[in-house]
Amino acid sequence: xxxxxxxxxxxxxxxxxxxxxTLVDFWAPWCQPCQMQGPIVExxxxxxxERADVAKARVDDNRQHCDDYGIQGxxxxxxxxxxxxxxxxxxxxxxxxxxxxxxxxxxxxxxRT
Numbered sequence: 118x119x120x121x122x123x124x125x126x127x128x129x130x131x132x133x134x135x136x137x138x139t140l141v142d143f144w145a146p147w148c149q150p151c152q153m154q155g156p157i158v159e160x161x162x163x164x165x166x167e168r169a170d171v172a173k174a175r176v177d178d179n180r181q182h183c184d185d186y187g188i189q190g191x192x193x194x195x196x197x198x199x200x201x202x203x204x205x206x207x208x209x210x211x212x213x214x215x216x217x218x219x220x221x222x223x224x225x226x227x228x229r230t
Contacts, residue, residue: 119159119163120144121159121163121165121166121171122159122162122171122172122173123170123171123172123173124173124174125141125172125173125174125179125182126174126178126179126182126202127153127178127179127180127182130174130179130181130182131200133170133172134170134172134197134200135199135200136169136200137169137170137198137199138168138169138170138196138197138198138219138222138223139169139170139172139196139217140158140161140165140169140170140171140172140178140194140195140196140197140215140219141159141172141173141174141195141196141197142154142155142158142171142172142173142174142192142193142194143173143174143176143179143183143186143188143191143192143193143194143195144173144174144175144176144192144226145150145175145176145177145191145193146173146175147207148156148191148192150191150192150208150209151192153209154192154194154209154210155173157196157210157211158171158173158194158215160212161212161215161216161219162218164212165216165219168219168223169219169222169223169228176188176191186202186205190207190208191224192207192208192209192210192213193205193206193207194207194210194215194218196218196219196221196222197222198222203222204218204221206218
């Protein structure tokens with residue numbers, strides 16, 4: 118991981134997504150599309166900086182949350198707002214689509230305040 122993307126575990130997941138906007142990449146090292154998604158998620162993390170958190174959760178090591186959120190195909194990207202899932206993208210995603218999903222979640226958050 119990098120300074121812009123944190124690694125989540127079943128133990129850290131809930132607290133990591135509980136406040137603000139968090140984009141989570143559910144992935145596995147043996148998954149070829151996940152390997153292609155990784156650098157894209159890194160760039161999104163760099164661009165978002167402090168506007169949203171970006172994280173990765175290995176599906177092999179985080180079964181609890183994969184089951185909780187019905188992760189069946191990877192990569193799956195989920196966007197959380199204050200601990201609640203607000204968007205899900207399955208399969209390889211482009212940078213613009215991830216940025217749009219986060220900005221949409223941020224806009225909805227701002228409208229509620």
